[in-house]
Amino acid sequence: MKLTKHCLWLVLVLVLASGSAVFAQTIVHWQHHSPARNEMIEFFAREFEAQNPGVTIEFESIPLADYYTKLLPALAAGSGPDVFQLRSGDVPRYKEYEVIQALNIDHARALEEFVPGSYGFLVEDGTFYGLPTDVQTIVLFYNTEIFAELGITEVPSTWEELIETALLIADIEDGVMYRMGLAHGSYGPVIYTLMAQTGTEFQDEDGKVLFDNPQGREGFEFAVDWIAKYGVEDPDFGSRWTAFREQELGMVYAHPAMLGSFRNTHPDLPIGIAEVAAYKAGEPRTSVMTNWAYVASAGTDDLDLASRWIEFLTSAEAQRKWTIETGELPSRAALINDPELLEYEPLLAAPLASLESAVPYPFEALSQMDKAIRDAINRVTIAGESVDEAFEWFVQETEKVYREVILDEL
Numbered sequence: 001m002k003l004t005k006h007c008l009w010l011v012l013v014l015v016l017a018s019g020s021a022v023f024a025q026t027i028v029h030w031q032h033h034s035p036a037r038n039e040m041i042e043f044f045a046r047e048f049e050a051q052n053p054g055v056t057i058e059f060e061s062i063p064l065a066d067y068y069t070k071l072l073p074a075l076a077a078g079s080g081p082d083v084f085q086l087r088s089g090d091v092p093r094y095k096e097y098e099v100i101q102a103l104n105i106d107h108a109r110a111l112e113e114f115v116p117g118s119y120g121f122l123v124e125d126g127t128f129y130g131l132p133t134d135v136q137t138i139v140l141f142y143n144t145e146i147f148a149e150l151g152i153t154e155v156p157s158t159w160e161e162l163i164e165t166a167l168l169i170a171d172i173e174d175g176v177m178y179r180m181g182l183a184h185g186s187y188g189p190v191i192y193t194l195m196a197q198t199g200t201e202f203q204d205e206d207g208k209v210l211f212d213n214p215q216g217r218e219g220f221e222f223a224v225d226w227i228a229k230y231g232v233e234d235p236d237f238g239s240r241w242t243a244f245r246e247q248e249l250g251m252v253y254a255h256p257a258m259l260g261s262f263r264n265t266h267p268d269l270p271i272g273i274a275e276v277a278a279y280k281a282g283e284p285r286t287s288v289m290t291n292w293a294y295v296a297s298a299g300t301d302d303l304d305l306a307s308r309w310i311e312f313l314t315s316a317e318a319q320r321k322w323t324i325e326t327g328e329l330p331s332r333a334a335l336i337n338d339p340e341l342l343e344y345e346p347l348l349a350a351p352l353a354s355l356e357s358a359v360p361y362p363f364e365a366l367s368q369m370d371k372a373i374r375d376a377i378n379r380v381t382i383a384g385e386s387v388d389e390a391f392e393w394f395v396q397e398t399e400k401v402y403r404e405v406i407l408d409e410l
Contacts, residue, residue: 120360188370195219
């Protein structure tokens with residue numbers, strides 16, 4: 001049959017339209033909201049699109065308070081994102097829910113290239129179900145001006161030196177605290193860092209918590225002693241962040257990202273950063289690492305593209321920029337001694353070094369476990385219970401969290 005010019009034009013239009021449908025691809029990306037994080041994702045999205053013509057990244061930023069309540073129902077309904085963020089400890093549960101899938105990447109290479117502490121919950125049998133991002137360890141911030149005024153020339157490297165230095169800094173007159181020496185704020189990752197340094201076994205092979213041991217109790221008691229025994233931290237003194245900014249606190253255990261926060265409000269604050277003090281001389285300066293992960297939805301239409309987008313976001317080049325712009329630490333081992341990062345911010349040396357000896361946050365139920373340890377410390381320092389009573393309550397509470405949250409038992 002002879003085609004008219006009109007028919008030929010119609011066929012051409014249909015072919016072009018068909019080709020467009022084949023090559024135009026969209027990745028829907030969700031994560032929790034923060035201005036700095038949003039700006040970076042938008043930047044990376046445009047860069048990835050430029051390198052991959054026909055690909056569009058649709059980015060949605062959701063307030064953290066609403067993020068999880070919106071995410072799982074959307075995934076279950078098949079209307080969720082292709083790529084999204086999860087807390088690292090949530091990855092095993094979402095894998096069990098069958099709403100995420102193994103990434104289409106070189107898994108053996110990833111095992112070599114990422115910091116081990118960052119992927120503890122992300123790997124099963126050598127297979128990655130997510131790649132780590134938004135990494136934070138615990139480090140020691142200290143006020144260099146206070147150190148100089150008191151003639152303190154060495155940053156404490158052991159628990160014993162830490163308390164000795166804190167006692168020198170603490171300013172107490174007639175029972176009134178004018179300057180704290182050291183603070184942890186009963187923050188979960190800090191307290192679990194102390195426990196990790198004593199050699200605590202956090203859980204067995206099935207994930208059951210194992211706190212009822214001398215090592216766990218020793219780490220717990222040391223945290224309590226900052227307040228109840230040595231008096232170098234006073235919970236009634238107010239926010240440890242405000243105290244450090246106002247130079248009313250000499251040392252604080254915190255995430256490295258606080259550097260940006262301190263500098264935003266007090267650009268001339270005399271800050272030093274060191275790795276956390278070790279349990280004893282010669283022991284590793286272990287800290288607990290928290291991080292998020294990028295994962296691929298089980299319902300994504302293009303796992304290969306989703307995996308490539310995740311690899312792009314967690315590449316060494318992207319993470320270098322991410323660290324500079326947001327203060328989040330990289331998960332790529334190659335960046336631990338990166339000259340460009342250290343030239344940009346020399347104070348990053350200790351946080352980057354801390355990645356080597358960091359261990360993963362040991363629990364899936366992060367918020368519940370953080371609340372349990374905070375409440376246990378308050379039972380001693382506020383309610384007046386003994387260390388043994390409070391620790392026994394803590395052991396029972398963590399077993400309850402394990403049953404009700406991790407095992408989903410009522």
